[in-house]
Structure formats: C-alpha cells, structure tokens
Amino acid sequence: MNINDISRATLGRLPRYLEFIETSPEVSHGPGARVSSSLIARNLGLGEVLVRKDLSALAGAGRPKTGFDVSDLETALREYIGSDNPTPVIIVGAGRLGTAILNYKGFTGFGVEVVAAFDRSGSKKNDRHIMPLEDMRSYCEKNGIRIAIMAVSDDACQTICDIVIEAGINKILNFSQVRPSVPENVLVEQLNIALSLAALKHSGI
Amino acid sequence: MNINDISRATLGRLPRYLEFIETSPEVSHGPGARVSSSLIARNLGLGEVLVRKDLSALAGAGRPKTGFDVSDLETALREYIGSDNPTPVIIVGAGRLGTAILNYKGFTGFGVEVVAAFDRSGSKKNDRHIMPLEDMRSYCEKNGIRIAIMAVSDDACQTICDIVIEAGINKILNFSQVRPSVPENVLVEQLNIALSLAALKHSGI
DNA sequence: TAGATTGTTAATCGATTAACAATC
DNA sequence: TAGATTGTTAATCGATTAACAATC
Known part of the structure; x- marks a missing residue:
C-alpha cells in the first residue's frame, strides 16, 4: 500500500489521527518523540493493525519497539490532508442549505475551504456576499476552482x-x-441526507 | 439473500427503482403488467444482475421471460421503504443547518418525515415552530419518536x-x-460533509 | 422450439481483521 | 536477552460482476 491509494475510509480517519496527536496529553512532542499505533487505536476506538496500515501508507514505516515519529507523522498528515493549504471550493445555490454550508466551520481540518457562493441573483446573507451565477465562470477561471458544492432544488x-x-x-x-x-x-458525488436517515431507520438495533 | 438483509447500498437504489417504475413511460401498469430488470438497469445505469438481486431480495423471484410483476414490485418497494407510512424523526438544533433540513423536501421518498425541531430556546422560523429542549422528552414519548437528527455545534x-x-x-x-x-x-451515524468534499478532492480524475 | 429473461454459483475487489514473523 | 512494537501474509466479510444454467 502506498500513498497514492489512500482509501476514502482511511482519509476519514486521518483528521482524527492528526487531532489526537496534536491535542492528546499522552503524546509528547519533543524532538525524536514517538507515538505507537496501539495508543492511537485505543484512544480512537479503532483496531491497531488498521491504524498501523493507515499510518505506514501515509508516512512510511514505523520503527518496531518505538513506534512512529510524532513530528514526521504530523507533517505527513498535514501535508496529505492539506489543512495548511486548503483547496478552494465554491457553493452553488444559496438557499437555506447552501447558506448553512457557507457558514459551516468544519472544512479546514479536512483541507478544503469554501471561498465563494453563487445564486441566481446575487445577494448578501449573514455577512457573506453571494455572487450571481453569471460571475461564476470568470471567478472560477481566475481562482482556479475545480470543485463545487451544489445545493439547489x-x-x-x-x-x-x-x-x-x-x-x-x-x-x-x-x-x-x-x-x-x-x-x-x-x-x-451524491450526498443524500434522506438515505442516511433511511439507512438508520432500517438498521436493526 | 432475503428481505432481512437489504444492504445500505441496495436501500439507496430502492427509491430509484420505485421512481422509475412509477414514472417511466416504458413501464405499463395494467393488471399483469411486467417489467424486466434489464430495462430498469439500462435506464438507471446499473448492472442488470445487481438490479435482479435487489428486486428478488425485496419482492421475491421474478419470472423468466416475462420479468417482475409491476404491481407486486411497487407494493413491495413502497412497503419496504415505508413511503406511505413514514417514520417520524425530530431535528435537534435549529441553526442554519437544522432549519435547512427542517424545510428539506426529499425525505418522504425515503420513508421518513421530520415532524418537529427543538432548540435551546423555542422560536418560530420560516413558518415552522421550534420547541424548546425541555419539551423534547415528553414530545418523543407521546409520539413514539426514536430517531433524531443532530445539527448542533x-x-x-x-x-x-x-x-x-x-x-x-x-x-x-x-x-x-x-x-x-x-x-x-x-x-x-456520522454524516460528515467535509469528509465527502475531501474525498472528492483526493479522487483522481 | 427458440429466445428472452431469470436464478445461481463462482470470481473479483476493497476494507478489515487475525495470526504470526521480524526487529530494535 | 526479552519484550514492545512493527510489518506481512492470509483469512474474512460484503458488495459487485461474470459466467452459465434454468425456465417459461
């Protein structure tokens, strides 16, 4: 397994690893500091082999007995996730859902950033400027935007x-x-809120 | 495969089958009318074996040469999805996201229905009444609510x-x-919008 | 009968877990 | 050395697809 085939499942865990490493008092940070996959696994409720595979795919091999270098790991996680240099995305459709997402704070930790929103007619909502659809093309070309969130009917x-x-x-x-x-x-990619609810409803518990 | 182990992946396709059967002019509806899995597969861009498996898990065997009984299929789909008798759910947290979901129209086709929203202090937003958290317990007990959408910080x-x-x-x-x-x-169940975006960002195209 | 359509069995693929060998 | 921790290989599990047999 190498860094080019990080699965979606793995990607979903990376921000959790990073957050744990950055904030847990159980992880020290001096030069040469190390952290074991077992410690991470235990705290995050994951299998330790799973954590080991994720980390070694991302940051290369750990060292038996000592674990993974904390600083290398942090660098590799930040680098791969892109949290220091987030990818700009736009929102299309500034209804209730679009506006909610526009103001959502959770994107940075995943390496993306909402930089603009567009709607039929431009407007101003909750302190954020909404641009008219006609301006979208030039805006995207100028800023190199390739990803959009569509929240329209x-x-x-x-x-x-x-x-x-x-x-x-x-x-x-x-x-x-x-x-x-x-x-x-x-x-x-379809993100279907209703399907998630329906799956929950049918899941036996 | 039987009706008790309909996977989430299959569940996600059921509303599409139902919608196709109900609305496509290629599907007739008289008594004894039939529809083939191949027709459905072709129109929905799915593998035909996949459709066949989904349908037979849900509604029992089809008939070689003629396909599946349209009316049986509709009944089974509606029954399983529960679109005629949707499960009530509540929303907790009536910020921008909660309010957006409260007004979202897409739930019925998946057999769920948002019946109430709760927030720290009750209020009235966009014609929908938001109740205070203190009322949640009695409301849920009275109405038998077991599922909640949490849209809080x-x-x-x-x-x-x-x-x-x-x-x-x-x-x-x-x-x-x-x-x-x-x-x-x-x-x-975690629904992580940021993760979906990050996965999209990393997907090679 | 022939052919359309189905069902069934085995193969593939990806993610996770289990068992064990390697190494510092 | 012994033990902690890693890496590797094989097993499992679920979803999908491929190949083919069954049947109306």
Whole structure:
C-alpha cells in the first residue's frame, strides 16, 4: 500500500489521527518523540493493525519497539490532508442549505475551504456576499476552482449543473436527489441526507 | 439473500427503482403488467444482475421471460421503504443547518418525515415552530419518536446528545464532527460533509 | 422450439481483521 | 536477552460482476 491509494475510509480517519496527536496529553512532542499505533487505536476506538496500515501508507514505516515519529507523522498528515493549504471550493445555490454550508466551520481540518457562493441573483446573507451565477465562470477561471458544492432544488439540478461544468468545475458534491448527467471527465458525488436517515431507520438495533 | 438483509447500498437504489417504475413511460401498469430488470438497469445505469438481486431480495423471484410483476414490485418497494407510512424523526438544533433540513423536501421518498425541531430556546422560523429542549422528552414519548437528527455545534454535541438519549432516542444522525460517546444500545451515524468534499478532492480524475 | 429473461454459483475487489514473523 | 512494537501474509466479510444454467 502506498500513498497514492489512500482509501476514502482511511482519509476519514486521518483528521482524527492528526487531532489526537496534536491535542492528546499522552503524546509528547519533543524532538525524536514517538507515538505507537496501539495508543492511537485505543484512544480512537479503532483496531491497531488498521491504524498501523493507515499510518505506514501515509508516512512510511514505523520503527518496531518505538513506534512512529510524532513530528514526521504530523507533517505527513498535514501535508496529505492539506489543512495548511486548503483547496478552494465554491457553493452553488444559496438557499437555506447552501447558506448553512457557507457558514459551516468544519472544512479546514479536512483541507478544503469554501471561498465563494453563487445564486441566481446575487445577494448578501449573514455577512457573506453571494455572487450571481453569471460571475461564476470568470471567478472560477481566475481562482482556479475545480470543485463545487451544489445545493439547489431537484428541478434546477441539471440546468445549474450544466452551467457549473461550463465554468470549469470537474468535481461536484451534489445535495440534490437528482443525479445530473455529466461528461465523463466530470465526477459527481451524491450526498443524500434522506438515505442516511433511511439507512438508520432500517438498521436493526 | 432475503428481505432481512437489504444492504445500505441496495436501500439507496430502492427509491430509484420505485421512481422509475412509477414514472417511466416504458413501464405499463395494467393488471399483469411486467417489467424486466434489464430495462430498469439500462435506464438507471446499473448492472442488470445487481438490479435482479435487489428486486428478488425485496419482492421475491421474478419470472423468466416475462420479468417482475409491476404491481407486486411497487407494493413491495413502497412497503419496504415505508413511503406511505413514514417514520417520524425530530431535528435537534435549529441553526442554519437544522432549519435547512427542517424545510428539506426529499425525505418522504425515503420513508421518513421530520415532524418537529427543538432548540435551546423555542422560536418560530420560516413558518415552522421550534420547541424548546425541555419539551423534547415528553414530545418523543407521546409520539413514539426514536430517531433524531443532530445539527448542533461540535462544542454542544456531547451535552445535547445526552439529553437526546434521555428523551428516548436510540438512533442519531449526527452532523457534528464530534463523535459523542453513547450507551451501546444507541446507534450514531456520522454524516460528515467535509469528509465527502475531501474525498472528492483526493479522487483522481 | 427458440429466445428472452431469470436464478445461481463462482470470481473479483476493497476494507478489515487475525495470526504470526521480524526487529530494535 | 526479552519484550514492545512493527510489518506481512492470509483469512474474512460484503458488495459487485461474470459466467452459465434454468425456465417459461
């Protein structure tokens, strides 16, 4: 396993590792300080082999008996996640959901940053400036934006999606239940809140 | 494979099957009308064996040459999804995200329904009545609510979670990045928007 | 009968876990 | 050395796909 095939499952755990290493009093930070995968696993409620695999895929081998170098690990985690140099994304659709996401604080730890929001007519909501759709293309070109969050109605989804792609976006996180048809060089990920709820409802407990 | 082990992946496809069957002009609806898994697969962009497995797990065997009975399939899909008799859920936390979800229209097709929202202090937002947290327990007991969506800040997550469980909730869809610790008879599903974005960012295209 | 469509069994693939060998 | 901790290989598990047999 090497750094090029970090799975989504692993990626989801990386910020937890980083946060644990940075904040736990059980982890020391002097030069040469080390941390064991077992310690991390125990605190995060994960299997220790799993942690070991995640970490070694990311930061290279640990050392038997002593564990992983804390400082190397921090650097590698920050580097891979990109928390110091987050990727800019835009939001398209500034209704209630779009505005909520626009003001959401949890993105930085995952290496992304919402830099702008667009809607049919520009406006100003909760201190953040919303730009009109017409400005999206030039904004994205100028700022090299390739990722968009779409929070628009099911009805508008395909139409807006076409515009978004036209603006140079090639990765879309879509909150609509409609799966827009897109050219094959564009990637759409559906985030379906209702499905998560339904799965919960059906999960036997 | 039988109806008791419908996977989450399958569950996510069921509403799409139902919608296709109900709305596609390629599907007729008279008594004895049938539809083939291949037709569904082709239209939804899925493998036909996959569709066949999903459908037969849900509604029992199809018939070679003729396919699946449309009416049986519709009944089974509606029955399993529960769209005619949706499960009530509550929202806890009526900030921007909570309010957005409260007004979200996409739940019915997945067999769930948001029936109330709670926040520290009750209020009225966008025509929907928000109740104070103190009323949650009696409301849930009276209405038999066992599922909650938590849309509160990371800081408040554990505190509110305890209150939610106290109110009789045993399944929680949590938008916070904090994973609350809960008794083992309570199920928490994390829905992490930032992770979805990060995964998209790292997906090679 | 022939052909469309299904069901079944085995193969693949990815993620996780278990068992054990290696090493500092 | 002994023991803590790692890495590696094989097993498991779930979802999907491929190949093929069954049947109306």
